[in-house]
Amino acid sequence: MRASSTPARRAAAAIHFRNEIEKAEAAGASRDDMLLHLTLSDVSQIKRDRSLALTDINFAGETMRFLGVKVEQGGVTESVLIRPT
Known part of the structure; x- marks a missing residue:
């Protein structure tokens, strides 16, 4: 059998980015x-x-702002959380 070529479905945007924001904050951002x-x-x-x-x-x-994080809308093909370097 061949594996499906459809990508795995990501959690709802709000849930996904809430988790990402909390991880970044726990790391000190x-x-x-x-x-x-x-x-x-x-x-x-x-x-x-x-x-x-x-x-x-x-x-x-x-x-x-979502959960206190500034949101920039559009201009990307995939949403991303940008953390300070």
Whole structure:
């Protein structure tokens, strides 16, 4: 038998990036120094996620923050959490 060529399905964007943010913070990174560069699809998914608390997403001016981490929307093919170096 041949293995399926479809990629493994990732957890919901909010769950995936909550875990990534918590790992980075446990490693000593500050949420103020992190950046979430998300696909437009992941941004939309997070905005519509009914399991999130209202305090998990914040909009100030033109800046969106998820769990206190600044979000940059679009311009990438895969969402990524950028940690300080």
